[in-house]
Amino acid sequence: MLKTPIDIACADGFVLKGHHWSAARPDILGLVVINPATGVKANYYHHYARFLSAHGFEVITADYRGIGQSRPDRLTRCGWDWRHWGERDVEAVLAFALSSGLPVSIVGHSIGGVLPGYAPSAAGVTRMLTMGAQYAWWRDYPDASRRRMYWKWHVMMPLLTAMLGHFPGRRLNWLEDLPDGVAYQWGRGGCELEARLDTRSRAEIHDRFAAVRAPILAIGVTDDPFGTRKAIARAHTYYSGAALTKVMLAPEDLGRESVGHFDLFHARHAGGFWLDTLLWLREGINPWPGHRFA
Numbered sequence: 001m002l003k004t005p006i007d008i009a010c011a012d013g014f015v016l017k018g019h020h021w022s023a024a025r026p027d028i029l030g031l032v033v034i035n036p037a038t039g040v041k042a043n044y045y046h047h048y049a050r051f052l053s054a055h056g057f058e059v060i061t062a063d064y065r066g067i068g069q070s071r072p073d074r075l076t077r078c079g080w081d082w083r084h085w086g087e088r089d090v091e092a093v094l095a096f097a098l099s100s101g102l103p104v105s106i107v108g109h110s111i112g113g114v115l116p117g118y119a120p121s122a123a124g125v126t127r128m129l130t131m132g133a134q135y136a137w138w139r140d141y142p143d144a145s146r147r148r149m150y151w152k153w154h155v156m157m158p159l160l161t162a163m164l165g166h167f168p169g170r171r172l173n174w175l176e177d178l179p180d181g182v183a184y185q186w187g188r189g190g191c192e193l194e195a196r197l198d199t200r201s202r203a204e205i206h207d208r209f210a211a212v213r214a215p216i217l218a219i220g221v222t223d224d225p226f227g228t229r230k231a232i233a234r235a236h237t238y239y240s241g242a243a244l245t246k247v248m249l250a251p252e253d254l255g256r257e258s259v260g261h262f263d264l265f266h267a268r269h270a271g272g273f274w275l276d277t278l279l280w281l282r283e284g285i286n287p288w289p290g291h292r293f294a
Helices: 042-054 082-098 120-124 146-164 180-188 199-210 229-236 273-283
Strands: 003-009 015-021 030-035 057-062 104-109 127-131 216-221 244-249
Touching (some): 003 042, 003 057, 003 082, 015 042, 030 082, 042 057, 057 082, 082 104, 082 120, 104 273, 120 199, 216 229
Parallel strands (some): 127 216
Antiparallel strands (some): 015 057
């Protein structure tokens, strides 16, 4: 397999930095775009990208603007939020992927499973696999940790962002640094992704989500404090035009004592969970029919 650095130009001129993995065998199955979680560098997903490449997929990963290799020299008060990441960054990556002529699937982690709904090109995607996909509505947090999580992400994060002009996540060991708009949008904890938009813009966003017709397999884990049943169900209602299957796994189903929000992309899952995801990405088969939830 060959990993190649790539530049992807967005419609507004911003250039994203990413990588392309060529399939390691001649019978290419398609192309997978991996969308990161908020504040997570794209290289966190490189082990999984390499795995997919070894099993016949072309793969693209890229950092959103403000993150990792796509971080500009100055991040302070840039204003970028989740909508910018979806409408501009994910849109550019998907348009680039679709230009290959291969069937394109999305693997979206956390907000990475929600952002395609902002991107017009997502209407051309063949299949989606989301993991812990939600948008941090605080009432969906588990009862036992809601107060602590609210204080951390919805009080401290926007307060520090207001003081510094960006969120200093790296310094605090709370994910990567974030653009101020992303930190505020998360911190507001609004129940609606399109909060504070006018009626016309809100309707446009709903239409974009509804235009996504790719079947979606939404995966959650019972000890994920962000991707709870309520959070996953709430986020995926926006994809009103897609056939949706929701699955909730327990750590013991995956041979682990704990999994949480990030563990599924560690290479220790290559011989189990990752192999199961191939069933969905290749054939649209839910590997966990006994774990579906409404």
